Amino acid sequence: METNGVRLTPEQAHAALADTEHVRASAAALSATPWPNWFFITLTLYIAALPITFGGFMADPEWLLPRSAWMTILVTSAAVYLALFVVAGNAWRAKTGVALRLDVLPKRATVPLTIGLPVLLVGAGFAFRATGRPVWLFAASLIGVAVSVGFHLAFVRLHRKTP
Incomplete structure (x- = not known):
């Protein structure tokens, strides 16, 4: 087999096939998790937005929007998130026949996360209210996104080990 005039060795061809198989296995493991990808993305976006909206609500004086607008955004986003959480849990129940249980996750990961x-x-x-520096909000948002992605990947790994 030739690619762009370069002939692949059998070892290179096997390595390329192994890489393809690794990508296929990763995609299968990701799709096997109880959280649908759309919910993982929603959760991550909610975590990213929460420090900024809460900081906007807490700002003194008002920051970018009136305080009532920030409160409306906070309440609306929380309601939408909770509704989508119920939808994701029902989808898992429909897919597997069992209710989604968060208590089966390792306590060494979930306790620090929930606190x-x-x-x-x-x-x-x-911190934003005390200092007036929005860097606190954006840093918390980025750290929250990293934690969400990390927890999701750990959960994928844990779920992959489950028969």
């Missing part, structure tokens, strides 16, 4: 992530996301708003 640390809210402190990070809400604490950034208080």
Whole structure:
């Protein structure tokens, strides 16, 4: 087989096939997780937006928008997130026949996450109010996104190990 006038060795061809198989296995593992990809993306976007909207609400004086607009955004986004959480849980139940249980996840990961992530996301708003520097909000947003992606990838790995 020739590609652009260059002949591949059998070892190169096998390596390319192994890479293709690795990508296929990764995609299969990702699609096997209980959280649909659309919900993972929604959750990550919610986590990214929360420090900024909460910081806007906490700002003194008003920052970019009136305080009532920030509150409306916070309440609306929380309601949409919770509704989509219910939809994702029902989709998992329909797919597997069992209810989604978060208590089966490793406590060494979930306990720090359930304590640390809210402190990070809400604490950034208080830090912004105290200092007036929006860097706190954007840093918390980026860290929250990294935590969301990392937790999702760890969950994919955990789920892949489950028969």
